[in-house]
Amino acid sequence: MTTLHDLYTRNEFIDRHLGPREADIAVMLDSLGFDSLDALTDRVIPTSIKDTLGLELPEGLGEAEALSELKAIAARNQLFTSCIGQGYYATHTPTPILRNLLENPAWYTAYTPYQPEISQGRLEALLNFQTLIIDLTALPIANASLLDEATAAAEAMAFCRRLSKNKASQAFFASQHCHPQTLDVLRTRAEPLGIEVVIGDEQQLDDPGRYFGALLQYPASTGELFDYRALVERLHAAQALVVVAADLLALTLLTPPGEFGADVAIGSAQRFGVPLGFGGPHAAYFATREAFKRDMPGRLVGVSVDRHGQPALRLAMQTREQHIRREKATSNICTAQVLLANIASMYAVYHGPQGLTRIALRVHRLTAILAAGLRQLGLDVQQEYAFDTLTLASGARTRELHARARAASINLREINDDQIGLSLDETSTQSLVERLWAIFAEDQKTLPNFASLATATPDALPSELLRTSRFLEHPVFNRYHSETELMRYLRRLADRDLALDRSMIPLGSCTMKLNAASEMLPISWPEFSQLHPFAPSEQSQGYRQLTDELEAMLCAVTGYDAVSLQPNAGSQGEYAGLLAIRAYHRSRGEGQRDLCLIPASAHGTNPATASMAGMRVMVVACDAQGNVDIEDLRAKAEAHPDQLAALMITYPSTHGVFEEGIGEICRIIHEHGGQVYIDGANLNAMVGLCAPGRFGGDVSHLNLHKTFCIPHGGGGPGVGPVAVKSHLAPFLPGHAHLERQEGAVSAAPYGSASILPISWMYLKMMGGAGLTRASQLAILNANYIARRLEAHYPILYSGSHGLVAHECILDLRPLKDSSGISVDDVAKRLVDFGFHAPTMSFPVAGTLMIEPTESESKEELDRFCAAMIHIRQEIKAVEKGDLDPEDNPLKNAPHTAAELVGDWTHFYSREQAVYPVTSLVNNKYWPPVGRIDNAYGDRNLVCACPPMEAYED
Template sequence: MTQLEQRPQSAETAIKFSPFVQRHVGPNAADQQVMLQALGFADLDAFVRAVVPAAILDAEPPVASMPPGCGEAEALAELRQIGSQNKVRRSLIGLGYHDTATPALIKRHVLENPSWYTAYTPYQAEIAQGRLEALLNFQTLISELTGLPIANASLLDESTAAAEAMGLSFAVCKRPDAKRFLVDAAVLPQTWAVLQTRAEPLGVVLELAEPEAFRWDADVFGVLLQLPGRCGRLWDPKPLIEQAHAHGALATVAIDPFAQVLMAPVGDLGADIAVGSAQRFGVPMAGGGPHAAFFATRDAFKRQVPGRIVGQSRDAEGNPALRLALQTREQHIRRDKATSNICTAQVLLAVMASFYAVHHGPDGLAVIARRMVALRHQLESGLRQLGYPVAEQCRFDGLDVHCPQAPVVHRLASEQGYNLRVLPDGASPEQAEGFGISLDECSDSEELESLLGLLAAALGVTPPPPLERGADDETLSGAALAAALPGVPLRQTPWLQQPVFHQHRSETELLRYIQRLVSRDLSLVHSMIPLGSCTMKLNAAAELAPVSWHGFAALHPFAPAEQLAGFERMVTDLERWLAALTGFAGVSLQPNAGSQGEYAGLLVIRAWHQSRGEAHRDVCLIPTSAHGTNPASAVMAGLRVVAVACDEQGNVDLADLRAKAEQHADRLAALMVTYPSTHGVFEPGIRDICDCVHAHGGQVYLDGANLNAQVGLCRPGAFGADVCHLNLHKTFCIPHGGGGPGVGPIGVATHLLPFLPGHPLATCGGDQAISAVSAAPWGSAGILPISWMYLRLMGPHGLRQATAVALLSANYLARRLDAHFPVLFRGEGGLVAHECILDLRGLKRTAALEVDDIAKRLMDYGFHAPTVSWPVAGTVMVEPTESESLAELDRFCDAMIAIRAEAAAIESGAIDSLNNPLKRAPHTLAAVTADHWDRPYSREQAAFPLAGQRESKFWPHVARIDNAFGDRNLVCTCPSVEELAELPSAG
């Protein structure tokens, strides 16, 4: 009995493998044996020894550093006990995070629905029309909210969105000496920290000041205003925006979405860019994320917008269809010239926010916003009545008060279950000089009475009389609203008039709308998603369940540390387990995407060089096969990219690496290398690669996108890497969410521990920490329970088993398909790692077929395409993962082989080279059932090419989409009523 066998048949193996392992790993023991036999191996141990280089293969997983695996009930009970250590209080801290009332329908049918959370990024748009429509609704919401015509499909958080705005302003500025960016003194503390992180490597000079004290000179390229400011102040930014424009600077406004509901759109007031967080629109605080940030701008900057834009185009039948627009902005094409390294959005959270807006409509959103203003007005009046020094100024939903009684206020508030903002930011309650209160959607008159009562007690005076019931409702409008927001230009014209925001107010209609969109998307609910480098594995229900628990979902990221004991325990466990699995000394969970992990890791390396008096080291070696975010991240980190060649086998060319390392020895900062390689093989020379870089003074950054081939078998920190980012949304089971959320923590060697990222409002990072890379101290904290559950359920031996089966599945698939689509790269012994690249380039010559033809035809077979034309044009990269059964692997192989037979019919002349099932794929239900059929192949072949498809058929919602037409005619918001009337029917 080997340590990699799955079924526990003895006391020894029962200890090694938890009951959950057989739920996570798709192929059972018998299936594994079939696959091993096909590959010529007697057992899984022998197979693993043949795939993984002996120089890096560990004899066993890190059993001493992790608990053994366990069953679902045990893991859930343990995490529930940990979560019970959190003390959930009513947090009125604000600072960009507010309590919200998530409609139960959206919580159950979106957040907790695997049809939404297991889908992949909508690159194959024909089978992603549901997500794309929900994202188009989000973009429409943001565009209408801000008055700016171009909005993207979300960014990672408000702070990084503000940093992206600064980067865009800097990039489009035509004045070479313009290096100064002015920042409102009322900016959120975490945004200021992230701006500092971004600015320094780019040579941007930040200047923090009150807007009226901004110093305008020719060196200013942009300005950031925060509305309302962290103190709650709201004001008319138009005169200052005009002043910025007069000096040739772009104006960015970070705007609270509910304030923008009432206030005139900042785009109408002259803003060039608007950013913010959609968290208040129905997304729980969740310890700081994940939350969908928004980014809107003028049409002139549409090609510089970071992230993704959903746009409308048309399909082959002339019907409207959605897809991602302007995809040449993507990092894998533009590389070190990319506008940013952001390739991840917060799709699931943007979808939630969009449905929240659909649920409430513009009138409902206005009611909520007006109620917050009314309550703030009453709170302010009550404070003055009690004698608190409240400055005269216009505010939105909150206020700050500086007073000597502040420590008492905070103590009484805590005793009554409230968290107020401690002033100054970052101070302890005992040393507070004031307090801040930010009201939210969940506030009401009863809460105000409670707050005013404790504030009266802090002064030792009689509380004010009870508030008049009903005074906090939607009656605050017209003159009363203008009086409550003096000097603020208010929204005057109707907005969100598109039908989608008015037709689904009843739960019945909204439920049906959500399910209608669900039916248009392919996800893991339907079939395997064999995307190379993306690792679409099982996201178990037991792993996802704790995300909705109140003890985690309701936490404010800046709540007092003593209230977060359970959360900190979970974080500590996760950091320790991840460090053990990767061989590093420590881990930071702050980066909230793989791209952020890359950036953070390079900044840590850069800080280490600076600490040694070697700040001049600025060269980053990157193999030509690297993921496009690698060079984009390096440029953002202030490094200079030097390409390293790859050989014919896809490996790093060691001779070229040595030559480049020698050439740049005096300035070498780092090498970025993906392992296993981007070409899907374990490079045997990885230790030599690391040794070469270290010998020339550099550090090794290992891109952990392919860590699913290593967990439990080998450790990057043990074979030479200094930094590695870990995609928790790939290897460690956080689902992709249709293109986000993600988590991209970094593991680092001992000497880099002091430089792990810190945060201005929490204790984290090293004693020489780089400043924050994300808004929240622990990034997307709300989804960390997923990875904690996965690791706890699997245990070290289960993780090793999963990795071994992932390798086995990829090699089995490569063996079955090689005769039909040659496997382009192999490692020693002719084996691949956890993914393989299939060469389709010959079909272009023999059958006039492009790789997209195969990708679209796969939809007719019920599959999402593998990764298309990356890292080699004209190929597909396939990754089956450990979670897919042998039956599903064979079904995919059968589909690919059948498609090859269809291509052979073209090659032989049996079917037309232009009018055939591949060129006209995918086939919609409308096309197949139409009265007219003008194709020289049967409807049966079009729609049901595999046996058994009639029992379970996924229909693409639209025919093949014309991307070029959509880019030439960019439409990225929902059509109006008038435009809808002119559109042809989609059937």
């Protein structure tokens, strides 16, 4: 009976987040032979680690209460007009993009488009992004985004090292005119790789033959515009490659890097409609020459054809990725910034080439007028030419001018004691220019007249650097300029995709759970979205409270002692964790420890990350049950007691089980002087039940875009905080704007800060009891699926009690032998049922790994199981000869509407193809393309929008 107390105190959010109802839970438990969730999880969690939690979090808050508390925190942030620049600029996010893309679950709940047939919408948006970058940089190939400008520069440095013909050099030149945060990340990334980063004035570069590559900023961080053509020729003559960090908005007016010889262009797309967000998430870009495409980091969208010969998009050349190449990968990047790249691409679609040029001209004209007025006031403006940024010689007035600016609610850039920087942007106005004049004018001075200066002041762009080439001529950038047209275009693209707003996404290891609306709401609040990452600390007290509280909650959940929120991807969190281990060993005089043991089942980012951190990788065998072979581990640890640096292990294992020997595994590593890195990819099975920081882990990265509800966004954003025990805390990532200034791994001190409120809301609303129940239901849902499907497909791995953790692996290899039906055929056939496929062929080839999460209802689980069971019946029909071995619904899946209304020549009916179960009649997802030819796409790579005639043909 519901009491009055229950009516006042009940937190309904927990029930909203969790899928199964109480009656469903009882049925599901009964099918597994248990009478309670506690009994089930007591059997699943190994005895040796059950007492390692004691989760101390308060009771969860209701949605309204949590939002109210967060609003009070947000109010502590002060929104000044920031003229700081330094790679971050205020921008107007067009409202139709805000509402129909950023705030639309059809876009933000989608997964990485590894299943291209159900990802054509977001792939088209990404192809638009690549085309935008290719056109503006004048380089022939670009990727689908990187994490931020600083890490893109670091990727470019490693790229140049691999490809430069100057193989004798271990030095990389970086201009002193680059953004300071970029130089800091370069230093971090270079040191483990033995690269010497030389920072200097490129105008005085006298020995280009010393370097394998060079990084230049265009325009310079402090505003200068340099003509780099002669320098690029000198560097090329010395066999060095040239990277140019270029401002995309400026490239609408200035000669693009590809036209003056750059080998790589990198930078940020943030000012194309992506909010400041206290530093992120923002999409970086990377463009290069055609010859270098197989070495380019990040994902690449390409044009292929489907089985009907129609154009279709896919992620191209995936063999470059860390999942395949492991420690030989070109990068450890797993998460991109797809949602933000899509915002930037749609910003360009909405404004078009004329609109972008208009915005750039307006920003530049205001800058030129501002500079003229400052000179009229007697200020020493140090640039003759500039796009949007000025540097002033302020001398003894420096502190006074900063104080006057802040009194007027304006932030200027603090360059040093003698110089002040100021940048204008899309949001700048005549009023701002006049306010700035008032700040810089000495008392009693007459302010300049804006109107007269606007008439008399010439542009401040050098004629020899003016852009003459056209850009964005493809129809997609020249059609959708009314809100009606853009709204319909975004809807049309979303309808081509399959995201969590349509159905369960049962991907193993990816934890595609609910991204609740109340969690998402705060990221659009101006107090969080409009703050510059380098604003003075007194203006970001709300963010400081948010990050302090989030770090404390994550420590409580994991059993660790300290957390850094800076890494803006899981792969970056891995990297930061290994850097902490490396620095710890060195601080103890044990710098020779460089051996990293990694189980054979590990995610591909693990060995790639270890290699980037300067460690040697040694693979540890797994047994027939998928567990780490403890004797092999012991033998390798004993053989290398002085070189052992770390073990990287995923727990629960990548095979979906809680390994009984985890305590012994940790003890072996510690006894031989190593540190234990526990990959947090599968933390959703542990929260509230056991804590890695208490059963032997020294460091873990946590995927906030998995366990803690930040949405995947079609392949990013992600956040990968690193959590450590106290002895590693001094070696967490630093930043120029933090107490520890060394070791930055991201451009901004708190990485992708603007999406941290999502995880704060989730943790606050769930509370300790809600988080524990979520983990229990994740385990229940996985075991329920395994039990329902075990009669139809072998379950590859299970724990000692025949139970799995939060995910299960179906072994389809015997079916390939008996019927010729492959794991790909089953994955594509699931599209006809309206489902995204589970994870294919990882960690074992020929398998499907399923993770239902706690958010899926029993009805959705049953719908998925019914689809899988029906597919098994179709496979049996192939085995028995009732279906043709080649012309059957599985080999031809997925089936499109266009195919249905055409000439039907198959040996099975239309109804069997598209309505295999009756429930689809009223709720059918129609894939926009047939099965895509991957090999054709790699042989005939197109990574920009093809001409419209291609679609007409």
